[in-house]
Amino acid sequence: MIGSRLRAGMRRVVPLAARKRMAILLNRLPGVPDRYWWTMELLRDYAAADPNGFHRFLWSHHLAYAESYDVASRFGSDRIHPTRVMLFEDLDRYLRAEGLDPARDIRSVFEVGSSLGYLLRHLELGLLAGADRLFGVDIDAEAIASGSAYLAGVGSRVHLEVADMAGLDAVARDEHFDLVLCAGVLMYLKPADAQPVVDWMVRHTKRVLVIAGLAHPDRDNRELTESAVRERDGTFIHNLDAMVAAAGGRVRWRRWEGARMVDGNTIYFLFVEPAERVG
Ligand SMILES: C[S@@+](CC[C@H](N)C(=O)[O-])C[C@H]1O[C@@H](n2cnc3c(N)ncnc32)[C@H](O)[C@@H]1O
Structure with missing residues (x-):
């Protein structure tokens, strides 16, 4: 070496x-x-x-950490990451506490940073079985192509398109969704660039926006006055609560677990309601 x-x-x-x-x-x-x-x-x-450019380059060329996103190792309920299992259990509880039946009342779902579409597929087969619009976008064209081929082969309703989260109007400008999901994605953008994505998602949510980010190990993220950087891969630990507030959304439920690691990841979930109900 x-x-x-x-x-x-x-x-x-x-x-x-x-x-x-x-x-x-x-x-x-x-x-x-x-x-x-x-x-x-x-x-x-x-x-x-240029951390944004760096992460965008790796994901859009399916390099380094992106390589592990392939059909064989991601689809299937037994392959869903434990943190996402927790997220969906929380989602189930949250929706029911709101008086909603997930399978009946959530008809449209939009996922930002969907990769191959394995989370949408998991939701389609389980919690959100009544949704007829399951739409995911991702910058990783290779993942979108292989995920789409797999989904078509199993007769899924999940639809995927290549898009950069910085330009979501290109794919869904006039659409609003009962549920918008963005898990493990905003950490690849600097705070100034993550904010417009949060703004867009709040504007396009009808019932609930679900965000999963990196938890700061020592301080509750909502107390951070600036985003921190995770040493291991240069990703951002944001104060997503503040971004949601700036976007006009309201955090209805949150989970912050500090330094606790679940399969290599910390836990910070937000369930957000738009200030004004659309649609
Ligand atoms: C850590 S993976 C998370 C995948 C999935 N959401 C999950 O929770 O398992 C991050 C995803 O964000 C996508 N991504 C990163 N930067 C993006 C951007 N600028 N626009 C759209 N997608 C992006 C990557 O291609 C990748 O699929």
């Missing part, structure tokens, strides 16, 4: 555009050892200088 000074020198000498091409190539070649690590090393300066 070449030393860290040599790698830093390589980053100074080789332009970023060339290193991005190298990262794509490295990930296309079969059997390259440590390619996740190499991808990160090639782009370390990019991650520091």
Whole structure:
């Protein structure tokens, strides 16, 4: 393995555009050892200088952490991540406490950052079996293509499209949804860029907006005066409560579990009602 000074020198000498091409190539070649690590090393300066651009680049090219999103390992109720199982149990309780029957009253669902559509499929087969509109968008075109092929093959009603969460009007400008879901996604945007996404989601929610983010391990996220950065992957730990308030939404129920890890992730869920009911 070449030393860290040599790698830093390589980053100074080789332009970023060339290193991005190298990262794509490295990930296309079969059997390259440590390619996740190499991808990160090639782009370390990019991650520091432009975190949004860095994460967008990795997801939209299905690189590094995106690689683990494939049909075989994501679809199926026994493969749903434990934090998402918790999220949907909370959702079930929340809806019932609101006097709603999930399978009867939730007819339309929109997921931001749906990847292959495995969460929507899980909801379609279970909690939200009455929904006739299940729409997911994601920047990862490879995941959308393979997820769509799988879903068509099993006769699912889930529909997926490629879209950047920064431009949701392109796919659903005039549509409103009983339920909008955004789990593990806003952490890839700086706070200034996450806010307009929260604004959009609140505006397009009829009944409940469900957001799952990274919990700050030491302080309740709603007390954060600025977003923190998770060391391990440069993702953001936001004060989503404040973003929801700025968007005109109302947090009706929340779960913040601090440092507790469930399968490698901390727990911070918000269930949000739009200030004004639409539709
Ligand atoms: C950690 S995965 C979470 C997937 C799924 N929501 C879940 O909870 O299992 C993050 C997802 O967000 C998507 N994503 C990241 N940046 C995005 C962007 N700018 N626009 C749309 N999707 C994005 C990624 O492609 C990826 O599918």
